[in-house]
Amino acid sequence: MxxxxxxxxxxxxxxxxxxxxxxxxxxxxxxxxxxxxxxxxxxxxxxxxxxxxxxxxxxxxxxxxxxxxxxxxxxxxxxxxxxxxxxxxxxxxxVRTPWDWDDPLAEEEHSPVPILSHRYPDRALLYVTHNCPVYCRHCTRQRKVGDARSAPSRDQLAAAYDYLRRTPQVRDVLVSGGDPLSLSDTRLEQILAELRSIDSVEVIRLCTRNPVTLPQRITPQLCERLRRYHPILVSTHFNHPREGTAEAGRALELLADAGFSCGNQMVLLQGINDNAEAVAELGRWLLRHRCRPYYMFQCDPVAGTAHLRTKVETGTNILDRLRGQLSGLALPKFVVDLPGGGGKVSLTPQRLLRREGDKLVFRDQRGREYNYVDRPKPVEL
Ligand code: SF4
Known part of the structure; x- marks a missing residue:
């Protein structure tokens, strides 16, 4: 490499x-x-x-x-x-295609109160701002991100907390947006304190790209204030090793030192990171800075992003190439979030070729075949 x-x-x-x-x-x-x-x-x-x-x-x-x-x-x-x-x-x-969506994940459809989406039984997503330091051209929420008029009001936040109190099956709240770290420390702390006061909320996830686009935002003071509301997991969004700067590494380490468990969700993007070298190098860099490469997403079919989308096989081919060469810890799961709200589907390279009676035939990343007998018949010894 x-x-x-x-x-x-x-x-x-x-x-x-x-x-x-x-x-x-x-x-x-x-x-x-x-x-x-x-x-x-x-x-x-x-x-x-x-x-x-x-x-x-x-x-x-x-x-x-x-x-x-x-x-x-x-x-x-x-x-x-x-x-x-x-x-x-x-x-x-x-450019527009017939297969574009404004809201491919059907977040608005699954929105019982205006600033909250509830797509999976035990998880809910709370939009606390619609601003970000940098507006990513592949953003899934470009239908509303960047629109300052759509910033949530205090009443909308109160309605969302009320919904969470009435819906105890939600154990995991994703604090997202936009980028929640666009808010002041005080505003963010108020939101986390409210969420932590809801008994049924076990885990808070902070979804932020600030470590990538504005790593200066991760300060010791911010970490000190937010760590009071643990357990908090941080989902960040590095897409390419070029984003792995000393400043970004320092931001991740501050978070890890303060007890935040960090995971990265990259998006596979045509001509940007759609090769095994970039994925491997980013994965290694993230691990060195105590951030687990978690997901590699197929780019959502958002209107205006067709030129950034890869073929789905590109993702499985990258995994096929890296499996066995790169520590499993550095290898993200490849996922397609099905348009229309179908949820995430995890894809892996096809390694199980066929069954021949009790024998299963697998192939490794070089194409060599191996047999595995899962339920052998006993023989007299
Ligand atoms: S930081 Fe996230 S929400 Fe903001 S523009 Fe980028 S992808 Fe969209």
Whole structure:
């Protein structure tokens, strides 16, 4: 496999525009948010945009916005850069197919109160904000993420807590959005305290991409305040080894040191991370920073993301190639979340070829066949 391309040794990569910004500001998440790049004119001064990117930005006007933190923008390279392709709109986003959905997971349909989805018996998803530091071009919730008018009100939050109190079969609450870490420490703590006061809620999951796009947000103070509400699991969303910087590693380690159990959910994206090398390298980096590679999702069929979706076989082929070469701990499960609310289906490479009487015939990743007899008939010895 090629040499690692993570940036864990390149602390403080910065675009020249921000080279002279004092560290105290650069490392302040509020400064990063205040200085996000959110319009074509600002972005064009920093990145040599391709015509397709310019069309993408123009064409999306009024739709799913874009925003990029100085930190995340500083990781970008040429037009094919995996970071750039996740964050800068492209004209292919304007293409529609008959198989696109606005809400592929049917979250709105399974919404008993406005800011909560209840799709599985024991889990519920709570939307606590619709803002994110960076708007990912593959976002499943682009129907509402980035729309500040749809931020939940206090009354909506109260209705969601009330629903959870009335629905004790929900044991696991996913605090999501948008990105919940877009809220202030105090606001976030209030939400977690409310959830923890509900006896039937056993586990809280914090779903955040801040460790990837704004790792400065993970501060010792934040960890100290949130750890009071354990058990809290953090689901993060690294997609490519280029996102594995020293800052991101430090954010994951702060979380792990504070007792958060961290798991990563990557999305397989065409031309971005759809190869075994990227998946393996990211998996190893995550494990080194005490974050378990958990899921590798097939990209949901959201309108405007057809150009980012891979064939499903790409995912199983990656697993086929890596199984046996890479520690199982570093290998995520490959999952398709069935459109229309069908739920997750886990896919694995086809290794069981056939049954021949008592004998099962398997193949390994190199195609060699092996026999396994599961219920042998006793023989007289
Ligand atoms: S951080 Fe999550 S919710 Fe926000 S834009 Fe990215 S994928 Fe969507």
């Amino acid at each position: 090629p040499a690692p391309s993570t940036h864990s040794n390149c602390a403080n990569l910065r675009h020249p525009k921000w080279r002279d910004v004092p560290d105290s500001q650069w490392n302040d998440w509020r400064w990063q948010l205040r200085n996000r790049v959110t319009d074509l004119a600002g972005l064009a001064q920093l990145v040599e945009l391709t015509p397709a990117e310019r069309d993408g930005i123009d064409g999306r006007a009024g739709g799913f916005p874009f925003a990029i933190t100085p930190y995340y923008l500083s990781l970008m390279q040429g037009p094919d850069c995996p970071v750039r392709r996740q964050a800068i709109p492209h004209r292919d986003e304007l």
